[in-house]
Each structure stands twice: as C-alpha cells, then as structure tokens.
Amino acid sequence: MTLEVRTVPADTPEVDALLDAYLDEREATFPSAQGSYARKRTPAAEFAPPRGTFVVASEDGRAVGCGGLRRIPDDGDDVRFEVKHVFVTPDGRGRGVATAVMDALEAGGAALGATAIVLDTNDSLVAAGAMYRSRGYERVPAFNENPNATAWYRKPVR
Template identity: 85%
Template sequence: MTIDRTPVTVRTVPADLPEVDALLDAYLDEREATFPSAQGTYSRKRTPAVEFTPPRGVFVVAYDPDGVPIGCGGLRRITDDGDDVRFEVKHVFVSPAGRGRGVATVVMDELERAGAALGATAIVLDTNDSLVAAGAMYRSRGYARVDPFNDNPNATAWYRRPVGQRP
C-alpha cells in the first residue's frame, strides 16, 4: 500500500464558506451512512458557523496542492469546567481523497495551536467508538478519556487534553 504524503495547506477560514458546507455535508452523509444501527438514528446537527469565529473559536480547511479542499475541523469555546478554559474540537473530517496523507494530523495541529492562542487550558472532544482510527489518533496525541461533558447523542467517547501536554 502506498501512502501519498503530499503536503497540504491548512488555512483558517470563515465556517460559512461553500467549501466548508460541501465538506460538512460529506461528513454528515458518511457518518449517517455508517452510524451503528444499535445506537439509533444519527443526529445531523451542525454547529452554527458563528461559534467558530474568533475569539469564540476557529474553523480550518486543509487543501491539497491543487487547492482542492480535502479536510476540515473546528474549535469552539464551551463552558469552563472549574479552572479549565475549554475549547471543543468539532467536525474533524478528511475526504476519501485526502485519507492516508496525514491531513487529520495537520488539522488537529492547527486546531490545538489556535486553542492555545485563544487561551484554552484544555481541549476536549467527543467521538463514537465505531470511529476506531479517530479514537486511536486522539489517544496518540495525548487525549485521555473523560466522563461525558455534553449530551451528544452520536457520541460514545469523550476526551480531554491539557493544552501544552503532548505524549
């Protein structure tokens, strides 16, 4: 198996751009089609674009060398927890054309950098255990499983990592 590690460019963009809509539609379509039936119906809830506007958050898109959008992710401020200033990762997605190229890693790198710049002391996220590769990536980045911090009906796993802590 050959993995194309062609460099990608990650840019912070407004979350209401047409390319963001196209990526998020593809993400929601894929999740709905692959959602574990034992968990019920997939909720297609999308985080409002305004929540990804600084200083409340950011949204990033990864582009291939030809300028084609191949991945994305957002970061938004959520309610603090004790002394933690928390920002939550949302909607990390890599299109099939971008998979195996390290796109999710560079998207997460940029979201974590942005969180630190916005004053986060912890980055949190939720996912579904059926997304095995995503869970493995988060754990490899130093995220530890925590008790649920939201009521996302699609989630089965919640993670937290202090800002600045790397494995």
Template identity: 85%
Template sequence: MTLEVRTVPADIPEVDELLDAYLDEREATFPSAQGTYSRKRTPAAEFTPPNGVFAVAYDDGLAVGCGGLRRIADDTAGDRPDVRFEVKHVFVTPAGRGKGVATALMDTLEAAAAELGATAIVLDTNDSLVAAGAMYRGRGYERVHPFNDNPNATAWYRKPVRR
C-alpha cells in the same frame, strides 16, 4: 501532494460541501444499534475568533478536510478551572485519507486553542470511529466522563494545553 491548512470563515462554500459530506458519511455508517444518527451542524458563528476557529486542509488547492474549534463553558470543578475549547467536525475526504491531513488539522486546531487561551481541549467521538480514537489517544487525549449530551457520542476526551 502539497498540503496546506488554513483557518477560514465557517460559512464559505467549501466548508458547507465538506460538512455535508461528513454528515452524509456519518449517517450512512452510524452503528444501527445506537439508533438514528442526529444530523446536527454547529453554527458557523461559534467558530469565530476569539471564541473559535475553523480550518480547512487543501491538497494542491482541493479542499480535502476540515475541523472546527469552539469555546464551551469552563469546567469549574476541581482546584483550577479549565478554560475549554471543543474540537468539532474533524473530517477528511476519502481522497485525503492516509496523507496526514487529520494530523495537520489537529495541529492547527490545538495551536489555535493555545493562542485563544484554552487550558484544555475536549472532544467527543463515537467508538465506531476506530482510527479517530486512536489518533486522539496518540495525541495525548484521555477519556473522560461525558461533558455534553451528544446522542452520537460514545467517547469523550480531554487534553491539557501545554504552554
């Protein structure tokens, strides 16, 4: 396996294929007790520097994972406002799972957040995604109160950006 993560425009064909696979899988596995999965894709323009980036992981040239980062409204509560960037659409194909792809994607997105001036990285997820929650907590993300109204989310996380 030769893993490479590249930042790419969020409107290239392999991004569309990865995001379609992500949304298909989430829709198929979404907990029925929570209702219907809301199929919503973040507009590609929101993943454009200086307001964000999109990353794709390639294993021997095959796209096996993706994730985006976008600027959201600063959190002005508290003593020091947070310049927040949100992680979106982290997905690894079945062929890429268990190979460190998600870790490599998160490394890239977190480094980009620091370069773009973030003081905090936030994300939301669903508690049914046990491995994702464990990965985020293992990377230093802590649960916080909801910062958006994503109907698919049951957990919200924040991590300060270290400089």
C-alpha cells in the same frame, strides 16, 4: 502533493460542501445498534474568533479536510475549547491530513487561551479514537449530551 491548512470562516461554500460530506458519511455509517444519527451542524458563528476557529486542509488547491474549535463553558479552572467536525475526504485519508488539522486546531486553542481541548467521538470511529489517544487525549466522563457520541476526551494545553 502539498498540504496546506488555512483558517477560514465557517460559513463558506467550501466548508458547507465538506460538512455536508461529513454528515452524509456519518449518517450512512452510523452503527444501527445505537439508533439513528442525529444530523446536527454547529452554527458557523461559534467558530468565529475569539470564540473559536475553523480550518480547511487542501492538497494542491483541493479541499480534503476540515475541523473546528469552539469555546464551551469552563470546567473548574479549565478554559475549554471543543473540537468539532474533524473530517477528511476519502481520497485525503492516510496522508496526515487529520494530524495537520488537529495541529492547527490545538495551536488555535492555545492562541485563544485554552487550558484544555476536549472532544467527543463515537467508538465506531476506531482510527479517530486511536489518533486522539496518540495525541495525548485521555478519556473523560461525558461533558455534553451528544446523542452520537460514545466517548469523550480531554487534553491539557501546555
């Protein structure tokens, strides 16, 4: 299998299908003790350069993952970009797709002038949290009011 990660507009049918699958899965697996999942998609325009970027990972021409990066307000001296909607289809998992998506997003953030990449996630997504920490993300206080999030992370761009 050949893995390709490419930058795409976030308003394509291919992206819509991936994000629908992502939101469906999150809604179905959201911890009931935390209430109901707030189904919200970031507007595609927020991922358009120079405010952001969106990538799709494909294996042999089949979309198996995606993720976006968008500019959010600065924090002190930090020029911040936020990772959103990182998703790998069930049949794409365990083969480095999320790592390739994050590599592309972090490179895109650096090219857009980021000094920090931030993200939020839910602690129930154990593999995602472990991947983010292994990439150098450190837990920080909440920087948004995402009702689905229980953990916030930051990584400096070097």
